[in-house]
Structure formats: structure tokens, C-alpha cells
Amino acid sequence: MARTKIDYGIDLGTTNSAISRMEHGEPVIKKTDTLKDTMPSCVYVNKKKAIQVGDSAYNAMKRDKLKAMKSFDSDASNSFIEFKRTMGTDKKYNSTNMGKEFSSEELSAEVLKTLRSFVSDETFKSIVITVPAKFTINQKDATVRASKLAGFEHCELLQEPIAASMAYGLDSKSKDGYWLVFDFGGGTFDAALLKVEEGIMKVIDTEGDNYLGGKNLDFAIVDEIIIPHLQENFAIDSIIEDEKKKHVLQETVKAFAEETKIQMSFNDTFNILSDLGDIPGEDDEGEEFELDITVTQEMMQNTLGPIFQKSIDICKDLLKRNSLSGSDLDSLILVGGPTYSPVLRKMLEEQICKPDVSVDPMTVVSKGAALYASTIDVSDEIKEQQRDKTKIQLEFGYEATTVEEEEFVTVKILKDKTEGEIPSKVFVDVVRADKAWSSGKTEIDEAGDVIEVKLNSGKPNAFDVLTYNEQGDLLPSEPSSFTIIQGSKVGSATLPYNIGIEIKSRASGKVVFRSIKGLEKNQSTPATGTINGLKTQKQIRPGIAEDSIKIPIYQGEHGAENTRAIYNEHVYDVIISGNDLPSLLPEGSDVDLTVKVDKSEGISLSAFFPTLDYSHDIEVPSNTTQEEIDAGWLDVEINKAKQTLSLIQQEGIYSDEETLAKLNSEISETQKRFEQGKGDYDRKKDVLDSLRRSLKKLDEIQASSEWPKTEEELKDVFYRLEETNERFGNEKTTAVLHQFKEQIPEIIKEKNVKVAQEMIDNMRSLDFALVDQGLGAQMEIIYLKNFNDEFDTLHWKDRNRARMTLDRGLQMAANNPTKEKLRPVIIELFNLLPETDKPMIGGGDGSELIG
Known part of the structure; x- marks a missing residue:
């Protein structure tokens, strides 16, 4: 029988997998080769280069791991499991017996092939595969690639919790x-x-x-x-x-x-x-x-x-x-x-x-996947491959899931898809599988007709379709059955992340994550989002590949808006170069983005340039992978997080001790997990994921306490400038000082950190120039003294290095140094202070967009 719905669902698990099929309206687990409901997601390559999957592979893996203890050579492994956790990455699994490396997708494909082999009574090329709700776009793309490698021509993805709720919902009161x-x-x-x-x-x-x-x-x-x-x-x-x-x-x-x-x-x-x-x-x-x-x-x-x-x-x-x-x-x-x-x-x-x-935790996802599969049409290409055109081809239209007890079903003859003879009059009788209800014979043609079917409550309802001629002879036709699930209906899948872009904020000057309106977390898919009013930082000359705009696409968790972009999951960098544009795009031009996301979270993007009245369309490729995380870099980042937290605690400005204690515990736990498995590819991903959450919290804490420190610094620098101006100033510098004095109350009222930091920088520059002009070497000594007095209130880039440099300068100052000897020390200290936020927005090369 040619199926018009997919009907097959696979739970592709990290440690165990299962396959289910719709049979007579019910999801049925297909038993493994060892007559179990589930199969270990384990792959083994034996010495004859034959690939084993499932229980035999799992048993071989245990022997493999024990054998590795003899020489402590883990590279000699030929058994693999838990590769689902590295889907979408560049991780490779080396098989000495095969003499090659496998990707996570290739290993997953072997699991899918084996699950498929448990169905011996028909060939199928369409499948629903479940994925974790929090899988990223890279991981989902990798899952689809694995299905293609396994020979499936049509793959739909379904979030595992939705699959479970479908199976649970049917029996739930x-x-x-x-x-x-x-x-x-x-x-x-x-x-x-x-x-x-x-x-x-x-x-x-x-x-x-x-x-x-x-x-x-x-x-x-x-x-x-x-x-x-x-x-x-x-x-x-x-x-x-x-x-x-x-x-x-x-x-x-x-x-x-x-x-x-x-x-x-x-x-x-x-x-x-x-x-x-x-x-x-x-x-x-x-x-x-x-x-x-x-x-x-x-x-x-x-x-x-x-x-x-x-x-x-x-x-x-x-x-x-x-x-x-x-x-x-x-x-x-x-x-x-x-x-x-x-x-x-x-x-x-x-x-x-x-x-x-009430449900079996091990099989509920697979069964739910099959239920969902019974609602999804196979692709048109596969339909055409499977058609037996000698039979009368029918087309049905109906709601596959419903909470109603009666549903309308449309049915018509597809004359152009039928090669055999079609009688002048054709009738169909739709019979519910329990034989307790039938529609009776209804005449149909190419225009079609509508049949109202009665449904049993709270279960899948399978219907057989019988086709007759005017004399009452049974005619071969397809499809010959369909299923409507009564009692539950699942809405569209939702986005598990905010989809957005990396952008340099006009307000703060920081490179941050900005959500695309319409593609926020929990938005139903498919979905379309827009983000308008972006600005280019430099001109793009037509035909010049080196001139480009970079649009980094990210996925962000709940609360990701305006967090540092690097704390979110990078998906892909869209590059639009001069080769893609018909004419010169001036600096500061507007760019409007429209981003579309399909049911499986495939992304396409259209960039519209009003100045040129031109749109450029891009399909985000589905073959991207993430690189392995460097353990040394990760170690440094963990220590940076610990130092930042320690500094916050020392400053005592943030008063929520419970939050700080919890954050300290989280970072310590992350470091402990890292130390326990520095060489483990997937554990490093886990550690980075946890570290990002902690870094976001640190940023929030620092942001909440940033203004009080900035305000205090603004006032202190102004008062110092007043004193310097009294000693060394003139009419010009006094006029500038009055301007500063008039602007400060407005800055304090608006609590604008960026503008305040710019003014602090300007006042320090003037103060430096005045003292340099008036005191010679004494100016450097005064700066050393001020740095020493305010050391704990300044935001040093490297606190230890700053302390050592300052102590060296103070020691030199005690021996009547010249200006030339002290000046390098002062410059080094200034370089160790945070840089003032730059007025232009971007990551440094001017290719990013301003928002």
C-alpha cells in the first residue's frame, strides 16, 4: 500500500533509540533484532570492517573500553556511543579497524539504517525524527543530514516533548x-x-x-x-x-x-x-x-x-x-x-x-512521533514514486487531528494520475476500522465530494476506503485508508530560542544580541521576522569582493536581548559583498532585514537596501559545523569569571549576597566539571554552555552597579580638574570647565554611562595637559599618587599587572626621577584602564551593522 502520510516515527536518542509505525490507527513499536522496544544507539566496527549497531555493538563497546586499559590507548577504539551530543560539530570518531574517521552524522545514520531494517514488510522513504527542544539549528541540520545518509528522502523533525505530549494526550483524562x-x-x-x-x-x-x-x-x-x-x-x-x-x-x-x-x-x-x-x-x-x-x-x-x-x-x-x-x-x-x-x-x-x-518513559517519544507522522503528508516527489497508476488515484483532504467528534473529509479522483480505465460512475464507501460506522456509497468525480465521518472519542480512528463501479464491483484504488486522531490536537511547534543578529548598539556601543521581531522564543513555526533601520558603517563598492557587510546570526536563550553576542549560540555569518550589489552603497545607508524560518528551522534571509531599491536573498546553508573548543582558552575564561566575581564581592556595591553566593557555587561547579574531563569534547561544550549562563549573570550584576561607580568617578575627575585649573588654567580652559559643569547634571539625570565615560576621558585629557604644562616631572608623581589613592575604585584590565606597575613607579618617584623616566610608567597605567567606548558601532573592521 502506498502511504500518503509519513506514518513512521523515530526517537533518535543519545543512548537508546526506537522506531514506531501507525498500524490500524495505533502507534506500534517495531521490535528490535533482540525483540526489545529500544536499541542502544551504539555503533561498532569489527576487524572485518563490518558495522554492527545495537545490542551487539554495545557489548563489543564494553569489551573495547576494557581492552583500552591495557595500553591506555583510547584512539584504538572501534565502538561509539553518545555521539548525539556532538551533532553539528567537527568532532571525529576514529576507527582503527575501518581505517577512517566517522562524523556524528555518519554514526547516527548507521543507527537510523538499523532501525529502518526492523521493518521488513514495506519500503519507506519518509520519516519523522525527534530532536530535543533545545537543539540548536546546527544540531537540527546535522540530524537531517544523518537522515539523508541513511537513505531517507523526506525527513520532518519534531521536538521530543511535543511527541511525548501527543502520545500522553490520547489516553489522558x-x-x-x-x-x-x-x-x-x-x-x-x-x-x-x-x-x-x-x-x-x-x-x-x-x-x-x-x-x-x-x-x-x-x-x-x-x-x-x-x-x-x-x-x-x-x-x-x-x-x-x-x-x-x-x-x-x-x-x-x-x-x-x-x-x-x-x-x-x-x-x-x-x-x-x-x-x-x-x-x-x-x-x-x-x-x-x-x-x-x-x-x-x-x-x-x-x-x-x-x-x-x-x-x-x-x-x-x-x-x-x-x-x-x-x-x-x-x-x-x-x-x-x-x-x-x-x-x-x-x-x-x-x-x-x-x-x-501512566506512560512508558522509554517509548512515549517514539509512539508520539508516529502519531505526528500520521498527520504529515509524504513529499510530492515520493508520492509520485510510490503511485501504482494502474489503480484509481484518489485524493483526500481532512484534519488529521481534531477535538471534534465529526469531521468533513473531501475526496476526488485524480484522473491525470490514473493510467487505467476509470468507469463513468465511481462510488466510495468510507468504513471505520471497528466496522461500527460507514458512510455508505457516495458518488465522486474529478470535482470531488464531501463525506462527514463519525469519530470515536479519545483515540486514533482508522478508516478503510472501498471504491466501486455502478454495478457494485470493487475497484482497486489508492490510498485505501486514512487515520484521524480524535481527542487531542497539537498546535504548531515553537521556536526554542530567540533568533537574532549580532549588532553594535548605538546606546551602549557594545556588540550585543538583538532579537528579530517575529522570531522571538516560543513563536509558532513557520515564522517570518523583520528588523529595520540598520545602518552600514562603510561604503560598499560594486564588484569589490573585499567590501562587505557581515550579518552574524545567533540563537539566544530567554533574556538574551542586549546581552553580549558571544554569550549566545552562533549559527552563521551572512556576508553581502560588493559582488552582490548593483551599484555603490554609501556609508550610513539603511538596511532592512526579513528573515524566514520554516518548520524545521531552516533559515532564509532577504536584505533590502532602500538607497538602491534592491534586495539580496540568501539561504543559510544547512551543512555548517561548530569547531572544538580549546581547553586552554576555556580554562582562562573560567578564571576570568572567577576574578570578575571576586572583584564584585570586594567592591561591595552589589548587596544581594545570596545571588553572589549562588553564582560562586555555579562557577565552582563548572570548573570542577571541566577539571574532571578537560579532554572530553562534549564535556567542554557542556562547560562552555554553563559558563555562558554565569557570564550573563555577571554582566547583569555589573550593569546594575555600573552607574553608581561611573557617577562617583565623574564627580571625582571633575573636582580634580577644578583644582588643576585653579593652579595652571587660563581663560580658555576655564570656559571648557564651565561647559563640563553645565553638562554633568544632565548626564547624572539620564544615568548615561557611555556619555559619562566620554566626558571622564575628555576631562582626564585636559587635566593631563594642564599638569604636564605646569609641573614637569611633578605631574607624573601626582598621577602616581592619584592612581594609588583610587586604585581599588578603578576598573583595571589586569589588576595584578597594574599594581606591580604602580609600585614600580612609586619606587622610582622616591629617587627624584626625570619626566622622561616616569612617563612610560604613566602611559602603561593609562593603557591598563578600560578603553572609552568607541563612537562607531561594529567589531573593528567596519563591516557590521549599527542598530
Whole structure:
């Protein structure tokens, strides 16, 4: 039978995957080769270069990891798992047996191919694949690429929480109220808040963490339980101090951690046991490794509690910003294997509400994906490939999901798609699969007719289509069935991020994230956004490739507006050069942007130049990847964050001690996770993600306390200039001083930091010139004294270096130096002060837009 709807859904998970198909109106899990509902998302390449996927690969992986302990050579691996967490990056997985490197998409394609092989009774080329709600555009593009590599010609993406809510919604008695989907998977965490009105489900907000999942739990057990046990019972200092060896050890014992996590979801205690020789290798003193650890629920609470708490805090923040609490929820739906944990369920009940455990957390997403797939038409190209034109071709039109109990279905004959003979009169009879209702014979033709069908409540309704001639003979036709889901209806998917551009703000001069109006977080897709009134910084000459405008596209979290662009997720840099424009575009020209986002978050952009009355259209490519994060750079950035927080605490201007303490704890936890796995590609992404959130909070704190410090500095510099002018000034400088005095009250009234900093810079310059003219070497000495008196109030770029330079200058000043000797010290100190915000807006090359 040629399917007109996709009907197949895949939950492509970090650790486990599953496939479901619509059969007689019901989503049915297709069993794996080992007759299980789910299959490990694991790939193994054996010595004969054959690729294995699933349980056999997972078992081989455990052997592979143990073997790596013999030589501590992790590069010799031929088994791979959890590559979903590096989708959309340049991460490569080396297979020594195959003699090549695999990308995350190639490995995911092998999983998809294997899932597809579990369906042996028909060939299908269209699929719905679920992705985490918080997946970025790069990650979603990578998922579509994986589907193409697996042989699918048509792929639709669906957010995992929406899939879960579809499957849950059919059986749920609750058809009104708020639902919270708590999706803690193998590698990612999603929380989706839905509002349900008479069975119509609408996602109103989402939140999550792409680097929080079962993998984090496993490594917590490794780092907090298993490795401490080994350190206590064996001499392994040389292993712990070597990043590569430590990583091999972590990967080797991770299988014991996974088993512990699963067993402790259903038992009060579990013994981690290994015999001598089970773990290859020896410690620093030649002892063979073995494990004998009794794990209790209290140990699991202490180890996993902080990780689970992160997910619960995300949910609490999500509810809070929507003016809700746990008591307002009608359902808390659990998705993902880790949600079986009694530790988590107890924490959820205590902090949010009692979870609903009526659905299987492991299969609900796959089944929901199939339900959604039953509402999506296969592509026209695939329809044409699948048509059996010897049969009478029919076309149906109907609402695939509804909360009504009766629906109108249109049906007509596609004469141009039918090669066989079509009788002069054709009748169709639509029969519900339970045989309790039929439409009776209705005559149809090319113009079509409308049939009103009756639906059973709260379930998918499958209908068979019987086609007859005037004599009552049954005629072969297709499609011969369709399904309408009654009782729930899902609104469009929503944007999980604000989509915007990097822009240099006129107000602050900072390079910030600016949302595109119409593409804000939670906007239904497809969507169109606009941003007008942008200005170019330099002229663009036609035909000159070196002249260009750069439009960096970013995705921003909730509250991302006006944050530093680099704290958000970069998608792509759109470049419009002189080769793209028909004539000269003058400096300061207007640019209006229109950005379109489709259902799968594919982006297209149109830039309109009113000066030229010309538009340039760009498709954002779907093959971009993100580069690996440098561990050294990340280490520096973490330390910078710690120094910034320390400075804020020392200044004492920000009074919310609880917020500072929480932020200090977050940064320390981020640093701890970084130290535990500096060499882990995906852990570095996780650390950067957490660090960005902390940096945004630091920026907010600094911004809230920036004006009081600026106002104090403005007044102090003015009073000092007054004193200098009295000693060395003239009529001209006195007139300038009066101008400053008149402008200061207005600046203070508006609390304009940018203008205040410009005035401070101008007053300092005048003060410097006056003293230089009047005092010679004494001027440098006065500056050294002032720097020393105000050292703690100034915003030094490098506080330690500034202190050392100043101390060197003070020591020189005690020995009657010349102006020429002290001047380099003063210049160095001035260079260590923050630069005044520049009046032009851009990242330095003038190619960015001004907003």
C-alpha cells in the first residue's frame, strides 16, 4: 500500500533509540533484532570492517573500553556511543579497524539504517525524527543530514516533548489545564510547558540543557563513587595526573556506573563487583584492579541529587517566568530512562508536584512521533514514486487531528494520475476500522465530494476506503485508508530560542544580541521576522569582493536581548559583498532585514537596501559545523569569571549576597566539571554552555552597579580638574570647565554611562595637559599618587599587572626621577584602564551593522 502520510516515527536518542509505525490507527513499536522496544544507539566496527549497531555493538563497546586499559590507548577504539551530543560539530570518531574517521552524522545514520531494517514488510522513504527542544539549528541540520545518509528522502523533525505530549494526550483524562513534560534523556534535558484547552495542546514555553542527561549521571557515579574507591584501595596517582589515562579509566568503568544507575532505579542497594582480571591493567604498584562497592540510595542521592537539581531548577524557573507553580500543573509527564530514579521522583514530588507515571518513559517519544507522522503528508516527489497508476488515484483532504467528534473529509479522483480505465460512475464507501460506522456509497468525480465521518472519542480512528463501479464491483484504488486522531490536537511547534543578529548598539556601543521581531522564543513555526533601520558603517563598492557587510546570526536563550553576542549560540555569518550589489552603497545607508524560518528551522534571509531599491536573498546553508573548543582558552575564561566575581564581592556595591553566593557555587561547579574531563569534547561544550549562563549573570550584576561607580568617578575627575585649573588654567580652559559643569547634571539625570565615560576621558585629557604644562616631572608623581589613592575604585584590565606597575613607579618617584623616566610608567597605567567606548558601532573592521 502506498502511504500518503509519513506514518513512521523515530526517537533518535543519545543512548537508546526506537522506531514506531501507525498500524490500524495505533502507534506500534517495531521490535528490535533482540525483540526489545529500544536499541542502544551504539555503533561498532569489527576487524572485518563490518558495522554492527545495537545490542551487539554495545557489548563489543564494553569489551573495547576494557581492552583500552591495557595500553591506555583510547584512539584504538572501534565502538561509539553518545555521539548525539556532538551533532553539528567537527568532532571525529576514529576507527582503527575501518581505517577512517566517522562524523556524528555518519554514526547516527548507521543507527537510523538499523532501525529502518526492523521493518521488513514495506519500503519507506519518509520519516519523522525527534530532536530535543533545545537543539540548536546546527544540531537540527546535522540530524537531517544523518537522515539523508541513511537513505531517507523526506525527513520532518519534531521536538521530543511535543511527541511525548501527543502520545500522553490520547489516553489522558485531563483535556484542560497545564502540562509539564519533564524529559531527562541519555544526553539532554528538556522541559516543555503546555496549555491544554478542550484537548488542543499548545506549547507555551520551553527550557532545557543540551548537555544534561544520563551521561552526566554515569560520569558522576564514576567520578564520585568508583574512582574515589580506586584511589582509596589502589595506587593510581600516575593515572589521575595524566589526562589521557584518566579519560581511558573513566570510560572503562563507565559501564559499571550505567548498570548501577539502572539497578538503583528499582532497588535499595546494589553491589558493584568485579573479579580480578575483569578490569585489565595494574596500578602503580603492580596490583590488579577489582571493584567491590555497596551502593545505597543515600549515596545515589548525594551523587545524583545535584545533577537532578539542575533539571528541577530549570523547571522551577520555567514555571516562575510563566507565573505558575507546581500546584498549578494538571500533569507532570516523565520521559527518559533516568526518570525511573526514585531519587528524582522524590525530589520532583517535594519541589514541584507528584509525577504522572501512566506512560512508558522509554517509548512515549517514539509512539508520539508516529502519531505526528500520521498527520504529515509524504513529499510530492515520493508520492509520485510510490503511485501504482494502474489503480484509481484518489485524493483526500481532512484534519488529521481534531477535538471534534465529526469531521468533513473531501475526496476526488485524480484522473491525470490514473493510467487505467476509470468507469463513468465511481462510488466510495468510507468504513471505520471497528466496522461500527460507514458512510455508505457516495458518488465522486474529478470535482470531488464531501463525506462527514463519525469519530470515536479519545483515540486514533482508522478508516478503510472501498471504491466501486455502478454495478457494485470493487475497484482497486489508492490510498485505501486514512487515520484521524480524535481527542487531542497539537498546535504548531515553537521556536526554542530567540533568533537574532549580532549588532553594535548605538546606546551602549557594545556588540550585543538583538532579537528579530517575529522570531522571538516560543513563536509558532513557520515564522517570518523583520528588523529595520540598520545602518552600514562603510561604503560598499560594486564588484569589490573585499567590501562587505557581515550579518552574524545567533540563537539566544530567554533574556538574551542586549546581552553580549558571544554569550549566545552562533549559527552563521551572512556576508553581502560588493559582488552582490548593483551599484555603490554609501556609508550610513539603511538596511532592512526579513528573515524566514520554516518548520524545521531552516533559515532564509532577504536584505533590502532602500538607497538602491534592491534586495539580496540568501539561504543559510544547512551543512555548517561548530569547531572544538580549546581547553586552554576555556580554562582562562573560567578564571576570568572567577576574578570578575571576586572583584564584585570586594567592591561591595552589589548587596544581594545570596545571588553572589549562588553564582560562586555555579562557577565552582563548572570548573570542577571541566577539571574532571578537560579532554572530553562534549564535556567542554557542556562547560562552555554553563559558563555562558554565569557570564550573563555577571554582566547583569555589573550593569546594575555600573552607574553608581561611573557617577562617583565623574564627580571625582571633575573636582580634580577644578583644582588643576585653579593652579595652571587660563581663560580658555576655564570656559571648557564651565561647559563640563553645565553638562554633568544632565548626564547624572539620564544615568548615561557611555556619555559619562566620554566626558571622564575628555576631562582626564585636559587635566593631563594642564599638569604636564605646569609641573614637569611633578605631574607624573601626582598621577602616581592619584592612581594609588583610587586604585581599588578603578576598573583595571589586569589588576595584578597594574599594581606591580604602580609600585614600580612609586619606587622610582622616591629617587627624584626625570619626566622622561616616569612617563612610560604613566602611559602603561593609562593603557591598563578600560578603553572609552568607541563612537562607531561594529567589531573593528567596519563591516557590521549599527542598530
